[in-house]
Amino acid sequence: MKPIHRRSFLKSSLLSAAAVSLPNQPPMATQNAARSASVAASSQAPGIIDTNVNLFSWPFRALKYGATKALVAKLKKHRVIEAWAGSFEALLAKDMSGVNSRLAAECREHARGFLIPFGSVNLAWPDWEEDVRRCHEVHQMPGIRIYPGYQPFDLDHPGMQRLVRMTAERGLILQVVFGMEDPRVHHPMISVGPVTFAPLLRAVESTPNANVELLHFSGSVRGEDSNRFTAQTNVFLDISRLEGNGAVARLTGSIQGLPSARLPLERIVFGSHAPYFPVETAILKLIESPLDAQQLQAIMQGNARRLLPRA
Amino acid sequence: MLADRESAQLTLKMNAREFFINPTDYGLPTRDELVAYRIWDNHFHGFASAKPIEQYERNNFFVERMGIERSIAQEVGGTLERPFAPYPFDAEILKILERDKDRLSGRTPIDPGYPEESCAKIEKWIRNGPCIGIKYLGSAINGITCSHPNNDPIMRLAAELDVHVYVHTWLKVGGTPRRPGGDNGPSESTPMDLAKLAQRFPQVPLICGHSGGDWELGVRAIRPYRNLLLEFAGSDPHSGMVEYAIRELGVERLVWGGHGPSRSYATEIGKVLDADISKADRMKIFGGNLRRICASIFRKKGMRIAL
Incomplete structure (x- = not known):
């Protein structure tokens, strides 16, 4: 990956206020120069790696950017340079092999190298291990995304520990989706079970080399679990579900005095939950939160690139 | 005495107007462009806290950062939990309303389970006080929603004062059999309840809070009644909802x-930016429509607002 130099990053920044005291902050003169150069330097603004998008049809509504071509154009409009894509089909389908094949083909056809397919396995279906193998060996996917709750299992499923171990052994990223929509507005015909956090902790702690990312996770974890999650795992978290003014800065600890869980900066990655959520929402969270250049670079792409290095 | 601004502020090292990315590079409006939208926040819970003054002052960092022109506090005079009980922070909140009158207004919460007390509160906080609207809470447990006849004297008074009424609405799925609204609280109004009220009082501007919770159904429920406005706030952002x-x-x-x-x-801003609409239409949603239904009460209170 081409490194992002601090100076070029700042040149593309919108600097409009008084002096600040950020560590390693360039002097005010540099900021003034950056202000006047903000338009010319736009092409150097860092791109975003979106670790949480889904393709195909949401089962309950036609989404505005539901067509892959439209979604890719929309993401690129907002300077997304890479998007890790799951499939809405994985929520309810039984033929997971078909789901994963279609996902791989769709990514190849519409945006090879931009859409990175994350296939899915359903622990409640027999022989899910073969789906892991096919995702890895046949489709050469870098990771697996599971949707517990919609897929009829919780994280205390007996196969969970084995899935964490299998993905770790194969060097795959395991994305665990904690929700797709507010349960208060679910279609009355479906009953999506809650996803419990603690069993995942146990599975991850027993496989220290696992690469696990929580998608659409609120960050709300009870005391002891929170401490274990922060101190004893290396699990990543996307920002798509964080709520409250300044939520990202609260999570990083940039803001003191507002309630929040805390997570080391290097474990926070960008995720939009598009096309269900507007992609604008997640980017605006980065703007709303008072984050400095290094923090933004880490969340927008640096941490995700570390999790999934460019081949 | 007002809270000390210094001690109530956030501990951070960045100015509210300082950004390290240019929103334009990401297909988003700059702060100046957000300011130009003239955003009026119809649903502000700055005082909903055990430490309401401190929370209000802290949140001002984000009001400033995101270019919000005016916030309408939902709980002025009592709380949403106890709307008629004396509230120890009322005096301080009143001082803040006066101090920040160029960017802060308030609604007073009422409960139609108690129509006489509600009307008395409207007299105190709107006719004779600083508030510019009525807020129906959704958390009472007396089983009286906004469609009950108890609401009629409240609506008649609202019409007399020419003020709008905000109603918390939701459609929480649940119950047996499962249905939208089946998990609502005993006094929690649905958009269908509000539609009944709107039909009885077509002269009163009513706001359907939270888009009814389930916006696809909420919109359908209120569609026939022109005095009913839909609020986008306090629910997840769904691409396509505004369009x-x-x-x-x-x-x-x-x-x-x-x-x-x-x-x-x-x-919440992301919901509107998701919509492919003109700047003029964005301005209507972000504040123009709210200013239109507030114009009369602001005028009566001697406050001049540009529509």
């Missing part, structure tokens, strides 16, 4: 709320 509401209701019937600090301004 759907414009198609079914018309852009003149939409208002925007931030629901901060428990929700992100980012979440």
Whole structure:
């Protein structure tokens, strides 16, 4: 990956206020120069790696950017340079092999190298291990995304520990989706079970080399679990579900005095939950939160690139 | 005495107007462009806290950062939990309303389970006080929703004062058999309840809070009643929701709320930016429509606002 130099990053920044005291902050003169150069330097603004998008049809509504071509154009409009894509089909389908094949083909056809397919396995279906193998060996996917709750299992499923171990052994990223929509507005015909956090902790702690990312996770974890999650795992978290003014800065600890869980900066990655959520929402969270250049670079792409290095 | 601004502020090292990315590079409006939208936050919970003054002062960092022009506090005079009980922070909140009158207004919460007390509160806080609207809470347990006849004297008074009424509405799925609204609280109004009220009082501007919770159904429920506006606030951002509401209701019937600090301004602003609409239409949703229904009460209070 081409490194992002601090100076070029700042040149593309919108600097409009008084002096600040950020560590390693360039002097005010540099900021003034950056202000006047903000338009010319736009092409150097860092791109975003979106670790949480889904393709195909949401089962309950036609989404505005539901067509892959439209979604890719929309993401690129907002300077997304890479998007890790799951499939809405994985929520309810039984033929997971078909789901994963279609996902791989769709990514190849519409945006090879931009859409990175994350296939899915359903622990409640027999022989899910073969789906892991096919995702890895046949489709050469870098990771697996599971949707517990919609897929009829919780994280205390007996196969969970084995899935964490299998993905770790194969060097795959395991994305665990904690929700797709507010349960208060679910279609009355479906009953999506809650996803419990603690069993995942146990599975991850027993496989220290696992690469696990929580998608659409609120960050709300009870005391002891929170401490274990922060101190004893290396699990990543996307920002798509964080709520409250300044939520990202609260999570990083940039803001003191507002309630929040805390997570080391290097474990926070960008995720939009598009096309269900507007992609604008997640980017605006980065703007709303008072984050400095290094923090933004880490969340927008640096941490995700570390999790999934460019081949 | 007002809270000390210094001690109530956030501990951070960045100015509210300082950004390290240019929103334009990411297809988003700059702060100046957000300011130009003239955003009026229809749904502000700045005082909803055990430490309301401190929370209000802290949240001002984000009000400033996101270019919000005016916030309408949902709990002035009592709380949403105990709307008629004396509230020890009322005096301080009144001082803040006066101090920040160029960017802060308030609604007073009432409960139609107690119509006489509600009317008395409206007299105190609106006719004789600083508030510019009525807020129906959704958390009471007396089983009286906004469609009950108890509401009629409240609505008659609202019509006399020419003020709008905000109603918390939701459609929480649940119950047996499962249905939208089946998990609502005993006094929690649905958009269908509000539609009944709107039909009885077509002269009173009513706001359907939270888009009814389930916006696809909420829009359908209120569609026939022109005095009913739909609020986008306090629910998840769903791509396409604003365009759907414009198609079914018309852009003149939409208002925007931030629901901060428990929700992100980012979440709520993103809903409107998702819609491929003109700047003029964005301005109507972000504040123009709310200013239209507030114009009379602001005028009566001697406050001049540019529509």
